[in-house]
Structure formats: C-alpha cells, structure tokens
Amino acid sequence: MVRRAVRAPQSIPQLVKETSMETLSYHHKVPQRAAGSKRMAIVGVVASGNLEVLVERVLPDTHCELDIKTAAEGFGAVWERVVADFVELRSPGGLRLSVNDGGARPDTVALRLAQAVRLIEELEP
Numbered sequence: 001m002v003r004r005a006v007r008a009p010q011s012i013p014q015l016v017k018e019t020s021m022e023t024l025s026y027h028h029k030v031p032q033r034a035a036g037s038k039r040m041a042i043v044g045v046v047a048s049g050n051l052e053v054l055v056e057r058v059l060p061d062t063h064c065e066l067d068i069k070t071a072a073e074g075f076g077a078v079w080e081r082v083v084a085d086f087v088e089l090r091s092p093g094g095l096r097l098s099v100n101d102g103g104a105r106p107d108t109v110a111l112r113l114a115q116a117v118r119l120i121e122e123l124e125p
Contacts, residue, residue: 036121
C-alpha cells in the first residue's frame with residue numbers, strides 16, 4: 001500500500017507534445033463518373049505504416065477531390081504523383097476521398113485508394 005502521493009517528474013504540457021499534420025488537397029477533372037450506386041465507403045485503418053480512406057459520392061460527375069492529412073511532412077511531390085496516377089487509372093468522377101495517413105508507403109496509398117473506389121462502385125444491395 002502506498003502512503004504518500006507520487007508526483008509526476010514533468011508537468012503535463014511537457015509530456016504531451018503537439019504534433020503537426022500536413023494537409024494536402026487535390027482537385028481533378030475526370031472524363032467519367034465512378035460506377036456503382038453506394039453513397040460512401042471506408043477502407044483501411046489509421047496505424048503506423050497504413051492509412052484510412054473515406055470515399056463519398058458528393059461531387060459533380062466530372063470532378064474528383066482528395067483531401068489528405070498526414071504526419072509525414074514534406075512528401076507533397078510524392079503524394080501528387082500517386083494521386084495523379086490513381087486519377088488517371090480509375091477516373092473517380094463524382095468522388096471526394098478523405099485520407100488519414102499514418103505514414104503509409106506510396107504502394108500502400110495506391111492500394112487503399114483503389115480499394116476505396118472499388119468498394120464504392122459496388123451496387124447497393
């Protein structure tokens with residue numbers, strides 16, 4: 001049994017550091033609407049080396065938006081290339097994709113984006 005108060009070695013503000021997140025946004029015109037009838041879908045999980053993608057069918061058929069929040073700062077050029085390749089391959093018209101990144105590699109990003117579009121392209125039961 002402890003009979004004396006235990007004091008923290010540092011104050012709480014010193015223990016909890018603010019983390020900064022880089023926010024990136026991309027807007028593309030695409031030739032066609034993404035297939036399917038689902039209104040939204042989510043894939044992945046925010047974890048070290050992974051990411052989560054929420055996809056919503058909320059834009060005009062020839063527009064696509066990607067909003068990315070990542071703790072890995074300074075990789076905007078890499079994100080831009082991965083997003084451009086994704087948009088060219090998938091033509092995700094009408095979709096807004098919100099990405100919460102936990103430091104995923106570019107191949108994992110491409111996989112999750114493709115999974116999100118494939119899931120939203122499924123027909124509602």
